[in-house]
Amino acid sequence: AQRVTQPEKLLSVFKGAPVELKCNYSYSGSPELFWYVQYSRQRLQLLLRHISRESIKGFTADLNKGETSFHLKKPFAQEEDSAMYYCALSRTGYSTLTFGKGTMLLVSP
Amino acid sequence: EADIYQTPRYLVIGTGKKITLECSQTMGHDKMYWYQQDPGMELHLIHYSYGVNSTEKGDLSSESTVSRIRTEHFPLTLESARPSHTSQYLCASSDPGGLGNTIYFGEGSWLTVV
Numbered sequence: 001a002q003r004v005t006q007p008e009k010l011l012s013v014f015k016g017a018p019v020e021l022k023c024n025y026s027y028s029g030s031p032e033l034f035w036y037v038q039y040s041r042q043r044l045q046l047l048l049r050h051i052s053r054e055s056i057k058g059f060t061a062d063l064n065k066g067e068t069s070f071h072l073k074k075p076f077a078q079e080e081d082s083a084m085y086y087c088a089l090s091r092t093g094y095s096t097l098t099f100g101k102g103t104m105l106l107v108s109p
Numbered sequence: 110e111a112d113i114y115q116t117p118r119y120l121v122i123g124t125g126k127k128i129t130l131e132c133s134q135t136m137g138h139d140k141m142y143w144y145q146q147d148p149g150m151e152l153h154l155i156h157y158s159y160g161v162n163s164t165e166k167g168d169l170s171s172e173s174t175v176s177r178i179r180t181e182h183f184p185l186t187l188e189s190a191r192p193s194h195t196s197q198y199l200c201a202s203s204d205p206g207g208l209g210n211t212i213y214f215g216e217g218s219w220l221t222v223v
Contacts, residue, residue, distance in 0.1 A: 001168075009149075011129075034211065044199065044214040086152070095140050095159075095203050095210040096167065099152040 002027040004089050006100035013077050014108050020104050021072040023087030024062075030053075032090040033063055034097065040084045047085070057081070071075040077107045115200050117214035122190055126157045130185045130218045132200030141183040142212065143175060144199040154197060158183055176209055186208070190222045 003026045013019055025031060036045040048056045050063040050070060061072045070087060084104050088097040113134040122128055134141065139160045142168075144152040152168030158177040172194070173187050183202075187194055200215040 004151075043216045044218055046211055048214075049211070095212070096142065096154050097152075097212060098154075098168070099144075100190055101149075101151040 002031070002089055002091060004087050004098055004100035006085075006087055006103050009101070010104045010106065012106045012108065015079055019072075019074045019077045019081070019105065019107075021087075021105065023070045023072065024102060025068050025070065025087075025089050026100060027068075029090065029092045031082050031092070033061070034088040034090070035059070035061055035070075035072050036086040036088055036099075037083050038086070041098045042083050044086070048065050077105075079107050080109055081105060082107045112201055113213055113215040113220050115198075117218060118216060119219045120221070122220075124191055124222055126190050126222075128187050128198055128220070130198050130220070132185070132199075132215060133138060133181050133184045133206065134183075134202045134215075135178070135202075136183060136202060136204065136213065136214075138202035138204055138213075140203045141175075141177070142201040142203070143183070143185050144201065144214075145169060145171065146197045146199060146217075147199075156185065191222075192222045194220060195222050196220060 005024045026042040036043045037047040059074045086102045087100040118132045141158045143156040146152045153169035155171040158164045158176040198218045201212045205214040
């Protein structure tokens with residue numbers, strides 16, 4: 001069965017510092033990987049997905065199949081980035097998602 | 110406005126009661142999902158549907174049931190609620206767009222069984 005691991009429950013950084021939220025997965029096929037974000041008092045929403053290779057709100061994530069990782073990075077954190085971040089995996093040919101436990105990012109001024 | 114709606118947002122009920130969590134989407138999506146999330150834990154898929162009259166159980170076993178009689182409506186029912194059912198229930202739908210599956214979530218229904 002597939003699994004998504006986010007090793008950090010909480011990541012606390014200062015404004016302007018680089019951020020890396022870790023995500024590792026286990027799946028024998030070719031997965032689709034996603035990052036979802038939940039800001040305070042808002043619903044869970046898609047941040048980015050590996051297949052589109054995009055940068056959203058300054059965040060990027062690269063799929064490393066050798067290390068089975070999909071870490072989320074941003075060079076300079078902003079206070080408005082404070083939120084709960086979930087890494088998720090979709091199996092080949094399926095639309096359902098398997099989520100990690102999430103990492104709370106706290107950016108202090 | 111195209112969106113996904115869940116009601117009620119918060120519900121406190123007694124053990125043994127029957128409850129239905131409503132979910133409707135106006136985005137025209139065929140695929141809909143129910144996830145369950147306990148505080149501080151990951152989301153677990155409990156039910157999904159790929160279209161009208163199609164329902165499947167998810168990765169996490171659940172005593173709840175679902176129905177899909179209309180494309181836009183995907184209600185979840187607990188026949189006899191128990192304290193172990195206390196959790197947040199998230200409804201979602203997806204659009205199989207060109208760059209892969211994007212899932213849109215509702216605001217969630219917080220259920221407390223006392």
